[in-house]
Amino acid sequence: MTKIKAENIKKTFKIRTNGNSRNNGNSSNELLALGGVNLAINKGEFISIVGPSGCGKSTFLDLVGGLSKPNEGNIYIDGKPVEGPGLDRGIVFQQYALFPWRTALENVEFGLESQNIPKNERRGTAQKYLTLVGLNSFEDRYPYELSGGMKQRVAIARALAFDPDILLMDEPFGALDAQTREILQRELLHIWEETHKTILFITHSIDEAVFLSDKVAIMTARPGVIKKMEDIPIARNDRFEDDIRSSQDFVKSRYKLWELLKEEVVRAQQISGNAVSNFSKWETAK
């Protein structure tokens, strides 16, 4: 059953004209970020999007979240067109977006407040999710007192707390150290199995995408479209095995994705006219 369906999504941004930016639009001060994205995600599926920086991944997530409108095309959730944001979708933003005047716990409570849940119950739920991400002893800290990785974990707890059907996660583990990252990846897989949420996950790490996803969508350089959707042929149960990352299937998937992605990364750099190599951001398939 299709949970999320994107049909030919196009999105342009107005940009300030200083005359030096190359673009593909018809008008000279518009930037075509998404050039017709088609994507279907089944209920309970875990799909990752990988693509070069600036290709429109966050833009696409915003559209699915109902936080902005596409210029062309439609997004459907459970067959109904997306009209705006809603508590059926929980978003973990790339830049955390925590409320600085709220403690970690109060941040996690935020989404619960617009439902009519009594305060005690709200507290309890928020504490449960903070514990889940390993931050129970930090519940009274303000965001400025937390590290980048801790903030990301609060943001994840916040999106989970109101129990949305769909999780939209924009590089949620980007600021974490390798160990915490692996722990949370496993934790996310557990949550996914327990709750049957549909997850749309954006990452820069091919390794992470292969480890977590049922399918990985490769996005092209701007204007972003889905270049290819790759199935990851690894059973859910196998993912918790210690040597999974060195298994045949894992290595093969990783290599295939990297091959698909490589030329997009190069193209993205040409588009941005930026000679600085971003390759270090990507893990090679070796």
Place this chain on the structure above:
Amino acid sequence: MGSANIVKQLKLLPQKVFAIILFLLIWEIAPRTGLVDPVFLPPASVVFSALYDLVITGVLFKHTSISLQRAFGGFAIAALTAIPLGFIVGWFKTFEKYMDPLLQTMRQLPILALFPVFILFFGIGEVSKLAIIALACFWSIFLNTVSGVLNVDPLLIKSARSMGIPHTGMFRKVVLPAAAPAIFTGLRYAGTVSLIVLVAAEMIGANAGLGFFVINSEAKFAIPDMYAAIVALTILGVVINYLLIGVERSVSKWKEEIVRS
């Protein structure tokens, strides 16, 4: 944490009072040694004993309470008008664009130059004094509120929207707390301004209040009384500033660094 803080404050005490004590000493010695004319500047001890008399006789209290009523009245009127208006202007950005040039110009207007105009309209009574204090306080509160609202991080609005916050909730739960530190900075500044304008207004046209008492003592050549009232005004200013800083801190405790005055 609290007691550690107090210990720290106590350790800093000698450092903090050093300059003040030195200042009082010079003030005491200079007139006594004839360095300045003691008639124009009586020694600190004389001034403080005059202050003591004014406190004992209740004269100081009478003038202070009248002054405080005016300052607080003007301040309150300013806050009650400037904060809502600031929210409106800050929230509707196009409005702000049109208003900004006028606002920036008005802000430069030397408020006290308007006092005769106010007297013309409202007479010499309380109304014109309240009005001039309110107007002077208005600008810093208003402009800080506007910039506080304008600078709310759009990502936070987005984040709140994604969690199903309706428009009314957005105001209460996002815009207000995000703008609060800026508003309190405005209020604190307005507190200082209110005292300055109060004194000037009371000197120009009043028959009570600390400003009046200063100028009247000078006219009667009660010089120690004049200085005593000036000292009282200074203490008042310090107290008000500390109160407002306290409130500002309590609403900005989530900020990494609090701007200290």
